[in-house]
Every structure is written in C-alpha cells, then in structure tokens.
Amino acid sequence: MTGSAPDLAADIEVAEVEQAGGPSAPATSQPNLDGSEPVRSDQDHSPASAVASSRQRIVDLEQEGEIAADYLEALLDIVDMDGDLDLDVEGERAVVAVVGDGLDLLVGTRGETxxxxxxxxxxxxxxxxxxxxxxxxxxxxxxxxxxxxxxxxAAEVAERVKAAARPEKLKPMTPFERKVVHDLIATIDGVVSESEGEEPQRRVVVLPAS
Structure with a gap:
C-alpha cells in the first residue's frame, strides 16, 4: 500500500540526510593526498591546553632528574665517593650535576668517562x-x-679562519664539546662549521662562509 504524503516526505528527508553524510552515515576521515593523517577538528589548541602541556612536560623532566639522581646515588655508594646532587630543568632537558671534590675519576680523560x-x-x-x-x-x-x-x-679559531680565508680543523672532541663549538660558530658572521670523522676521532672543522 502506498504511504501517505507525510510518510513519503519523511522518507525523502532521511535519504537526503544519509546522502549528505548525516547522523545515519557518519563521516569518516580521509587521508591527505600526501598520505598523512588529517588534523582532527576536535583537538584542543587553546592557550589553556598549551599551558597544561608545558607544565606536564616540566613534571616529566623533573621526574627524569629524580630517577637519574637515584641511579647516581647508588653508583656513588658502589664506588665509595661522596657528592651532592643538584637537579634542574633547562629548556627541553633535565640537568643533573654531581657536586663535590675528588670526582675526577667520574670525568676521565677529555670527559670520556x-x-x-x-x-x-x-x-x-x-x-x-x-x-x-x-x-x-x-x-x-x-x-x-x-x-x-x-x-x-672557537672565537679565536673563527678569527684565524676569516683572516686566512682557509679552513681549520680542531682536535677530536666529544659530542658535548662539538655542540658547544658549533653553537658559538653559528653566532659569528663569515664562518661556518661542520663535523668530520668517526668517534672517537670526530672533530669540528671551521670554514670560511661561502
């Protein structure tokens, strides 16, 4: 039996809603053309969310410092050495310092230990x-x-490189030492730096900027 006019109108409305991706046909996220996932529209990008995320990151870094301190305290007991532990957070990393006298054994030659x-x-x-x-x-x-x-x-080498207009190789350094040099050279006009070689002979080379 043919339905009444109101029933037919309701059926048409339901069909139109389904075709438009309404409640009965929930929309699905389609990947971007480059294959990456689309950004969810329900993500919270509010300032309050950013502050909460930053605070949580600091808490996580402080926890890293505490775990490291426990490990180092146990190590100091094993090697029968005394030292105080200072914990801090600098930028995006936890910083732990063992403070005291007679700790050269834990530093080693060129800081390798x-x-x-x-x-x-x-x-x-x-x-x-x-x-x-x-x-x-x-x-x-x-x-x-x-x-x-x-x-x-690094400042002295940079001046020599600029004056002579030729590269200068530094002695082999640890990753920490190389980063210090690279960071300083990056602030000086007229020179650039790069690393070459394999550990433990990897070193910084300072060159004239092209």
Missing amino acids: LEALQELTRLAVLQKTGVRSRLMLDVGGHRARRRAELRDL
Missing part, C-alpha cells in the same frame, strides 16, 4: 619511563669549565 656515565644514566631513565631521555649530566663542574674554554677557543 663522563660521557659514558651520562649515557648509562639516560638508559636508567629509559628503563623506568620507557621514553628516551636527553638528560645532561655534569660532574665536578667539568662541563661548565669546558664550555667556557671551548667558547674562547
């Missing part, structure tokens, strides 16, 4: 959190002193 200890500490954090850490470790103020020395060295 310190670099190895930093990697072990990062692994201890990874084991606890499941997240790769960029934690920075200093022992006995070694990094602070070395940073000042390297900045002076």
Whole structure:
C-alpha cells in the first residue's frame, strides 16, 4: 500500500540526510593526498591546553632528574665517593650535576668517562619511563669549565679562519664539546662549521662562509 504524503516526505528527508553524510552515515576521515593523517577538528589548541602541556612536560623532566639522581646515588655508594646532587630543568632537558671534590675519576680523560656515565644514566631513565631521555649530566663542574674554554677557543679559531680565508680543523672532541663549538660558530658572521670523522676521532672543522 502506498504511504501517505507525510510518510513519503519523511522518507525523502532521511535519504537526503544519509546522502549528505548525516547522523545515519557518519563521516569518516580521509587521508591527505600526501598520505598523512588529517588534523582532527576536535583537538584542543587553546592557550589553556598549551599551558597544561608545558607544565606536564616540566613534571616529566623533573621526574627524569629524580630517577637519574637515584641511579647516581647508588653508583656513588658502589664506588665509595661522596657528592651532592643538584637537579634542574633547562629548556627541553633535565640537568643533573654531581657536586663535590675528588670526582675526577667520574670525568676521565677529555670527559670520556663522563660521557659514558651520562649515557648509562639516560638508559636508567629509559628503563623506568620507557621514553628516551636527553638528560645532561655534569660532574665536578667539568662541563661548565669546558664550555667556557671551548667558547674562547672557537672565537679565536673563527678569527684565524676569516683572516686566512682557509679552513681549520680542531682536535677530536666529544659530542658535548662539538655542540658547544658549533653553537658559538653559528653566532659569528663569515664562518661556518661542520663535523668530520668517526668517534672517537670526530672533530669540528671551521670554514670560511661561502
């Protein structure tokens, strides 16, 4: 039996809604042309959300520092060495400093023992959190002193390179030392820097800017 006019009108409305992707046919997200996932329209990009995310990041970094401190305290007990632990957050990384006298054994030649200890500490954090850490470790103020020395060295080398208009290679350095030099050279007009070689002989080369 043919339905009444109101029933037919209702059927037409339902069909139109379904064709338009209404409630009975929920829209699905289609990938972008480059294959990436589309941005969800329900994501919260409000200032309040950004502040909350920033605060959570600081909490996470502070937790990294605390885990690292526990690991280092146990290590100091094993090697029978005394040292106070200072925890901080700088930028996007946790910073842990072992402060005290007679800690040269934990620094080693050219800071190589310190670099190895930093990697072990990062692994201890990874084991606890499941997240790769960029934690920075200093022992006995070694990094602070070395940073000042390297900045002076980089400035001197930059002036020589500009005057002679030819590259100059520095001695092999640790990743930390190379970064200090690269960061300083990046602030000086007329020169650029790059790294070459393989660890532990990897070094910085300062060149005239083209």
